[in-house]
Amino acid sequence: MRLLIVDDGFYIVEYLKHLLDWTKYGVDHIETTTNSIEAKAILDQGQTDILITDIRMPEVSGLDLLEHVNKHMLRTKVIILSGYSQFDYAQSAIRLGALDYLLKPVDKEDMEKAMQSVVKHIGETPPDKEELDGPGYLLSVISEQQSPVHSVSHADPSLNTLSFCFFQVPDGGGQAEITLRDNSEGLEDFIWQTPSGLAGLVLTSRMGSLQDKMEHIHFSQSFELGKKNTVRHHFYSFFHHEDMDASDFARWKDWNLPSKFDATQWELVRRNMLKKFAQLTVRKHKLLYLLEFVHFLYRESNFLQSAEVADLLFYQLSEPDAALKSILLSISEWNKNADCANHQIVHTIQTYIADHISEGLSLEDLGKIAHLHPVYLSKLYKQETGENLSAYISMKRLEKASQLLIDSSLHVVDISRLVGYKKNQYFIKLFKDQYGVTPYQYRRQHIK
Structure with missing residues (x-):
């Protein structure tokens, strides 16, 4: 789902x-x-x-x-x-x-x-037979990782026994894509347009018609989707010219892929991935490892979209070292955007605090400014800065008060109100806790 x-x-x-x-x-x-x-x-x-x-x-x-x-x-x-x-x-x-x-x-x-x-x-609702997560289903077939939630039977049980073949149209697009989709018999979710060309699966019964209409299309041998070992044998042979056997597929169990993705631990995942990949010296083992990692990322996160997954599976994996760089770049860009968003929220809040230091500045008010629930805002701020938001507000209030004590002749009670404290005695207590002296003593020390 x-x-x-x-x-x-x-x-x-x-x-x-x-x-x-x-x-x-x-x-x-x-x-x-x-x-x-x-x-x-x-x-x-x-x-x-x-x-x-x-x-x-x-x-x-x-x-x-x-x-x-x-x-x-x-x-x-x-x-x-x-x-x-x-x-x-x-x-x-x-x-x-x-x-x-x-x-x-x-x-x-x-x-x-x-x-x-x-x-x-x-x-309790009848399933929608037209729904099919093409990339997710294909990955579940050719990958060693179990993904029972990807099931072609949810769309149409008969698909498991139909005869398919892989196809590839390098640099294909435009009319070629239209022709393929017109001959997909409703299975357009198995046809992908990628930056490197068209690729995917079509019914074997459409091979002859497509060969007549498309000069540069190539087909694999036929197979049934329900026969996992046959499907992935043809996948690696057709797209990446590698002959895989059972011992190759068994290696993935030693690769210690994470069971669940946690964005906060991505750096650790990245380092472990690079370390494991560096230990692989055989091209087909690198292919297998990257495919398992692509499956994991697609299943657990939104880093890789459908077109990216298809381009990796059908084209980029042929050059494993370059494919690894592409995967890491996609995730790094996502992380960078996430970091920028969080930094911008912190900057917005800090700017607002500076401009409204005399106001209440409750978490509820600041949450509305950031369009975040107060609890989420508090957690995000602590995560990004390492300090509590309330502590930051108090610090900025007292900094402003110390400046006014030196640069103005305002009474302490007026300064207290200007920096957001309605109770003068509470302000004096906080000021002394911060600077070790009362506001009056602070002023005398700094004005000679």
């Missing part, structure tokens, strides 16, 4: 993405976005089984997305999240068909209960 997580706060999206082991609920593909307009476009593709969305977002709200699902009769099941506890929002969400309504910060146990309800409802 495919899960879409939507929230205008990047940190919230990442928190939710790693909150559960989603595979336990049959989720084999997770897509995330902080752009609610983009979310509507993703829903329009008709492949999203579960939507978890914030109720309040700029431009398109969670209720808008829920209404969109209803209006277009999409099969998507919806869980609504909100940092606001107003009952009218819950009423609207439930009335529009949301299966659950959870308050932020989302508790793991509450989300587990919500997902159990969603899975039950999906189980």
